Amino acid sequence: MAHPRINLGSLKVFEAAARALSLTRAAEELNVTQAAVSQQVRQLEAQLGVELFRRLPRGLALTDEGLGLLPVLQEAFDRIDDALDRVGDGLAREVVHVGVVGTFASGWLLPRLADFARRHPAVDVRISTHNNRVDPAGEGLDYAIRYGRGNWPGMESRFLMPAPLTPLCTPSLAAQLRGAAELSRFPLLRSYFVDDWRLWFEAAQVVPNGPVNGPIFDSSVTMVQCALQGLGIALAPPAMFEREIAEGRLLQPFEPMLDAGGYWLTRLALKPASAGATAFAAWLEGECGGPAGDSA
Structure with a gap:
């Protein structure tokens, strides 16, 4: 079924509102009024003959029809943006x-x-x-x-x-370590995999002096930033933090490495x-x- 009177602007307004689930945020993004966004959405719904949003007391929710339309529009707009980027400077x-x-x-x-x-x-x-x-x-x-x-x-x-992973910490914290077993005196920072520290101690053939405790991060970058503040010892790949090591802000206090991936x-x-x-x-x-x- 063709919809010849539907314009690109209405579809873009719907895409912005659906992505944010908010008419207000869509209006801010598009630099128009909320009333204009609401009018465009209602006009699009009338032209399609379906409701695209459920109006809730706080915000919006997509209907099944809206959920089906959103990813198609996002892909289409991405392809348009890519095409414009290719020709915008006169180069393919x-x-x-x-x-x-x-x-x-x-x-x-x-x-x-x-x-x-x-x-x-x-x-x-x-x-x-x-x-x-x-x-x-x-x-x-x-x-x-x-x-x-x-x-x-x-x-x-x-x-x-x-x-491979190995302990990394600040020089001041490293100076307090007399051996790898003493690592457990400090918060042991890790990312992704909860067993990494246990596996590192096994690879190093070291029995820690106490329980292995410490927060788990979803990013090694964030974890190492925490270590740079002196808040614990990170288990991280030194090859990804060569600058911090070269600058002396991080040290690798012990040689054993864990092949975790x-x-x-x-x-x-x-x-x-x-x-x-x-x-x-x-x-x-x-x-x-x-x-x-x-x-x-």
């Missing part, structure tokens, strides 16, 4: 969307992206960060860089580099790779030491 540009676990993004990738841009000026890499939980299909990603063992269902995974370049196995995405993968693997093969 290709956008590659990459989701990157935050530790790898800040500790390794971002300082090197200028080299990729110099080598591939027609490819625009857009980076979003995540805490190792990512939905490549839902987020429209060409690639996701993750930490783990490479066994994500439905994904093609290419190993990039190892990232590495960084992987992953993509949906059934999604074709564009020329720009293929170029990014080849550059990334080269920077990491060369391709090491795929793992299902």
Whole structure:
């Protein structure tokens, strides 16, 4: 069924309101009045012959019809934005969307992206960060860089580099340690996996002097920032915090390392790779030491 009188503006208003579940926030985003947003939404509902929102005492909720329409519009607007970006400067540009676990993004990738841009000026890499939980299909990603063992269902995974974990702390805190067994005197910070500290003590063949306690973070970057404040000892990959170590703000007080996983370049196995995405993968693997093969 065709709807010839529905304009792009009405659809954009609905998308903004549906994303925020608020007419007020949609109006602020679009720089129009709330009344204008409400009128556009009601006009769109009348044209479609369905309700897209349920009006609640506080805010909005999407109907089944609204839930079905929202992801289609979001994908369409993303494609329009990408197309405009490619032609806006007179160059044919290709956008590659990459989701990157935050530790790898800040500790390794971002300082090197200028080299990729110099080598591939027609490819625009857009980076979003995540805490190792990512939905490549839902987020429209060409690639996701993750930490783990490479066994994500439905994904093609290419190993990039190892990232063994070891204790990291401030020099003042390290000076209080006479041996690895004394680590348990302090808060032991960790991310993602609750058993990492226990496994590190086993790998180091050390029995801690007390219980292994400490907060769990959903980001190694945040965890290490806590360690930099002297609030505990982080179990983290030193390769991702080379600057802090070189500056003397962090120390690795003991040599043993725990192999808990590495960084992987992953993509949906059934999604074709564009020329720009293929170029990014080849550059990334080269920077990491060369391709090491795929793992299902």
